[in-house]
Amino acid sequence: MKFLKYLKIGYSVLFVMLFSSGLAREVQVFDFDWRFALGDHEQVNTAGYSDNRWRLLDLPHDWSIEGEYDESHPGGIAMGFLPAGIGWYRKTFDYDSEWDGKLVSIEFDGVYMNSDVWINGKHLGKRPYGYISFGYDLTPYLKPGQNVIAVRVDNKKVPSGRWYTGSGIYRSTRLTITDPVRVEKWGHYITSERSEKTGIRTVTVETSIRNESEKTRKLTVETNVFSPSGTLVASSSEQVKLQSGERKVLDPRVELKKPDLWSPDSPALYVAETRIIEKGKQRDAYETRFGIRDFEFHADMGFSLNGIPTKLKGVCMHHDAGPLGAAVPFDVLRQRLQLLKDMGCNAIRTSHNPFAPEFYDMCDEMGFLVMDEAFDGWGKPKAAHDYGHYFDEWWERDLEDFIKRDRNHPSVIIWSIGNEVHGYTKEWQKRLVDFVKDLDPTRPVTQGRGYAGPHIDIAGFNGHGEFRGTFEKYRKDFPERTIIGTEITHTLQTRGVYRTKTWYRVRDNPAPWEIGKKFSSIEDRVYKIPDLSEEEVFVDEPRQYDSSYDNSIVRIGVRDEWMRVLDNDYYTGNFRWTAFDYIGESFGWPARTANFGIIDLAGIPKDHYYLYQSLWSDEPMAHILPHWTHPGKEGIEIPVVGYTNGDTAELFLNGESLGVQAVDQRKDTVWMVPYESGSLRLVSRKDGKTVAVTSVRTAKSAKSVTLALDKEIVRANRKDVVRVDIEICDAKGNCVPLADNRVEVAISGPGRLIGVENGDILDLDPHKVSSRKAFRGKLVAFVQAGDVEGAIDLVVSGEGLKSQRASITVVSEEPAAFEVTRNYN
C-alpha cells in the first residue's frame, strides 16, 4: 500500500513508518539484545548497575523450556515437570533526538507472569496476568544518552496454570513513538451494517483521538478505507478541535457498495486508516485491518456465515509449540496454522487465554474462525497459584484490554469468558457478559461448559457434551439456546502407536479426578467403539502410549462425534481437544504430556490428522494406517484402515486387490490383512476416477536420514525459522517406522538451532541440545536465521547412518508486509 514505507535501519532493528510528510508514527521492534539473569537480583534498578555478565538474548524468550525435566520440579504434572522461578531482563537503549517532543511507549505482547517493569529505576507498573498484552508510557522518564528498561518476571509459585505456561518475556515487544496528538492505543473499533433496502454497507470507524500537548489543536481527521487490493475505496474527513488533555471519540462512517466479504475460503481484508492533519502537516497515521462478514448463531439452524450454513470444524490450542515452549516464532506459528488449514479445519479456540497478537492476524489472513477466550477460571483458583488469586482485582482491566485489542479481527466470531469456571455464580456470569457486550455488542459470548448459566448467548459444552443424550435433554429444557462443542472431542493418540482393542480413558485408565468413579453408571452414555480384533495384535507398547486407530477415547470417538455434528442442524460444530500436543497436564511422571493432540509436540501429524482431513476437507486425499513393518507378525491379521474422501477405496497388498469398499460419511474402511512384508497401496476413487493414491512399504534396517526443509531461503532478521523434518530410512529410502536412532544436528553459518523434538511423551531429553533420538522414525529441527547474509550449512548424522546435508540461504530483504502492517498498539 502506498502509504506504507518500510525502512530497515542498522542490521537488526526494524522500523515502520506511516507517513505522508514528516514522521507520524514509528513502531520499532524491541526484541533484540536483552540481558537476562535467572533468579532474583537486588540493586538491579540502582544507577550504574552492570548487567555485563547477564546472558545476551533475543525475545521472545521462555526460560522454562530451556530447563531439564525433573520429577521434583514444583510445577509437577501441570508444568510437564519443567522448571519455573524468577527471572530478570534488562535492555539498554539510546535516546534518539528524533523523539524530542514525541510520546514514547513500550508494548509487551505477553510476559508470563507477574511482571514488574522499570525505566531508569522508575517503577512503571505490574501485570499479574501472563497472557495479557500491555504497555507503558516511557515519555516522562526518558533521558538523553542511555536508558534502561528492567523487567522482573515472577513465576515462582507454581503451578500457576493447569498446563505448561512457560516463563519469561515470551512474546514480542515494541517501542511506539507518536506525536502528542494521536490516535489512542487500540484506538479503532470498526463495525459495519448492511442496509436491507439498498444492500449498501456502512462502515463505522470509531476512532479515539487524544491531545497530550499543552495547546489546543485544530485538526483535520481523515478516514480512508482501502480495498483488499489496496485501492482507496472510501474516505471521509472532519474538523476537530482538541483542547490540551482532551480525548474525543469520533465515528466517521463510509459507504461501500458491494464489498468483498471475509470468510475462511476467501479471507478478504480491508484497511481503515486515520490521518490526523494539522495545517497540512500529518500528526498521526494509524491503520487497522478489518473484514466484512455477517454471521448468525441460530438455536435450530446452527451457524451460518454470510448466509451460508457452515459447520465449525474447530480445534482447541494451547499457546506453546513443543521444543520452543511458549516463545513461538512467527514462522512456527504460521507453519502450525497451515497444517490445520490443510487438514480442513476452519475454527480455533484459544484455550484458555488470550494468544499473541500475530495469531489473530494470521487467522484473519489464512481464514480461521476464532473463539477468543479470556480466562480459564475466575476468582476461584483452579491451579494452586493461578490467576484466580488476582482475578477480583484485575479482571476488568484485563478483559477490557483483551477485547479492545482483538475486536477488529474478522476471524474472531465468539468471545469466551471462561472455561469450566469453578463455582461460578449467575451474578458473575452476568457481570462478565455485560462487560464484554459494552465493549463489543457485535459478537456472542460463550463459556466452556457454561451451558447452565442463564446469561450466556451460546451454550458451550465441554466433555459432558460427549455423553449420549446430553444435547437432546438440553434442547428440551432450553429450546431457544444455540449449542456449541467448546471442547469436544477428547481422544488420545501417540504417533506411530497402535492397539486393536478399544480403550476408554474413563474406564481403562481414569484421569486422577475420575479415579473411584463407577464406570458402570455412565456405561450406556459413552459411545462404544467395537474392538478391531478379538486378541490385541500390538501387545508391547508402553502403558502411557495411546492408540492411533480411532479407538482410544474418553467418551466419544472422532467419527461418532462428527456424525452428530452432521446429523443435527442445531449443532454448530465442535472444537476438539486438541490440535497439537501441549506440554503439561500429563497423567504422571515420566510423561510430559497426555497426547491429546492430532499433531505431536514436534508438529508431526498423527494418523488422526488424516482422519480429520477425510472428514473435513474436499481436497482428494488417501492415508493408510498402521505402517507396514511388523516383523514377527507374519500371518497375523492386522486391521488396515484407509482414510479417504473419495466415494470408494481399494486396498492392494503386494499388487493384489483386497477389495473395494464404499466410503460413507464415516470414512470407515477397514481390511483385515494377514501380515506379509511388502507394500500396501490405497486407491481412492470418485465417480470411478482415481483421485488419490498412497502407499506404505515394509522397511529394512535403518541406514540413512532424509531431510525435508519447509523453505530454503530466510531473511537475515533473527526471526525467520526453517523447519527441518528428519526421517530415518532404510537403504532404499523407506521410512523405518520404529527407528529410534540418536541423530546429531550440526549448524554452521549465520543461523542457530532453536529446538529439536521427536514428539515422544516419554523422552525427557532437554530441548536446547543438538542431539536427540528419533521417535517412530521421525524428528524435527528448527533453525533460526541470524542477522547477516550467507549460507547456513546443516548436517544431520547418526551412528551407522549415512548423513545428509542441506543449505539454507540467508538473504537481506525488506520485511514482508505481514509483519509491518500489524497494528497492535
Ligand code: GAL
Ligand atoms: C477439560 C479442560 C481442558 C483439559 C481437558 C483434559 O475438562 O477444559 O483444559 O484440561 O479437560 O482432558
